[in-house]
Amino acid sequence: MPSVAKSHVKAVRAFNRFYTQRIGVLKRYLDTDFTLTEVRVLYELAHRPPLAARDLVRELELDAGYLSRILRRFEDRGWIARETAPHDGRQHLLRLTEPGYAVFAPLQQKSRDETAALLATVPRDARPQLIAALEKVHRMLEPAAARERRIVLRDPVPGDMGWVVQQHGELYAREYGFDWTFEALVAEIAAKFIRDFDPQREKGWIAEVDGERAGSVFLVRQSAQVAKLRLLILRPEARGLGLGGRLTDACIAFARAAGYRKLVLWTQDNLTAARAIYASRGFVLKASEPNEAFGQKLVSETWELVL
Template sequence: MVNVAQVKAVRAFNRFYTRRIGVLDRYLGSDFSLTEVRILYELAHRPHLTATDLVRELGLDAGYLSRILRRFTHEGWVERETAAHDGRQSLLKLTEAGYAAFAPLQQKSREEAAELLASLPAKERPKLLSAMDTLHQLLDPATKRERQVTLRGIQPGDMGWVVMQHGELYAREYGFTNAFEALVADIAAKFIRDFDPEWERGWIAEVDGERAGSVFCVRKSATVAKLRLLILVPEARGLGLGGKLVDECIAFARGKGYRKLVLWTNGHLLAARAIYQSRGFVLKETETTPTDYCPRHPLVNETWELKL
């Protein structure tokens, strides 16, 4: 059952956000209401809508919509045409004057959105967008969209991000100290310093244009490569990205003629171990040792290998 505090929280957020985006009276200082702009938006982006479509999809009162459409028609912004498939239906379309009236509103909206994002530090913007996406999907599951997932090569600044993610995530989820971050920093620095583009490669996974994971293939010998620094941010879990990163590393090592791909991990990293096992990696060696970066308990260090 919904309680009073929850209702108050929703109402408080609504008051804050409508004030923040400037839609309490006129839309962004224009002569249009938010409803009028939304109708123009739908007609600009979805031709051949009927008045019935707008009532249903925007949740409008039919009489209220009719009054708005009469005004738009009088201003020369909207015209009607008979549907070819059904002579009883009238299709609404924006005229050239209608597009001209809508264009500055759309540009103003883009500028306001850019200003809102620019007011936040760059590292905070993904949090805002993720929260908005979560809100959208929870309140309207039918709008759930497929997230854009890509893998790309390493670029300047990526290695610092990889070190930071290892430091933050392992501290938060496993209680590791910054000694572990130093270990990862050493590995990252060595990769940059000794990088052999002919035999080594690194990948960054991006979700909706933001870094979300990494993996590296490092040359150990003429016949053996190492999989290193596999990580995935919590927000990107469940998208199959960990497997895609490992698959990319395997394909590269195999294509270069390596006979074996090896990796080192810890026994408590269950998700990563499941990925390795599903790809045919075999656990070859375990060693339980105390470390200065995991004071909670001794770590079970594991060596896995995959014959290519």
């Protein structure tokens, strides 16, 4: 089992207790004779084409025997019917009958009404924040195999540059031991980009994954013929998605379209992941020099790509 902090486990369990009590899961569902599991089965049958019992077992992660008892009860009451699968005469599919829909419809409406009542206790201007938080939890807890990451590269907007500075300061301190003079350098680069921005020859990109900022890169003018790649960074949870390469490729494409003849960058020799990206795109190491900066003994490198 993966190592998980006890405090994190405790926090999740505390929230589970709070939320299940808040939505009434500990009593009969919606003050009816149905359990939550029974209503989930009705929901799946009401909103999907006829499906096999094994599909319900797999998707709802139910015990086959328990589901069989639920289906038998529903069938005895005339709420579901079985029909032969068109592609396999040996298989039977389940569908909700008209009486089944008549039973389910008020349950669904009551659930909507109670959810609306719960949301009504939250101030109107705070509801978007609540929904965004719920969507984030949903995405993060969804099984990796079912998760489709939404990746976007977009232009910077107000607030992004402060985030870029913060991410550089925090990440480089944590992973490489850099002191806060590095954060000061990044802040100076960011401020200059904003003050002197030339949209025809300069551009920045913010990478988002599932609606959350995950990385950045900037291309700035160094001379009429030379552009410089700056501030390439990825949050640790965004690594492995190919985002570093996509951000670098965006810089290269823009530099070529803007008419630059050469793209250069400055980095350190211990930034192995970034150096691998540069090398794979055709950048060539042109110079290296030992130096002391940001509270560390480093080897600074200059790389360039002829466009």
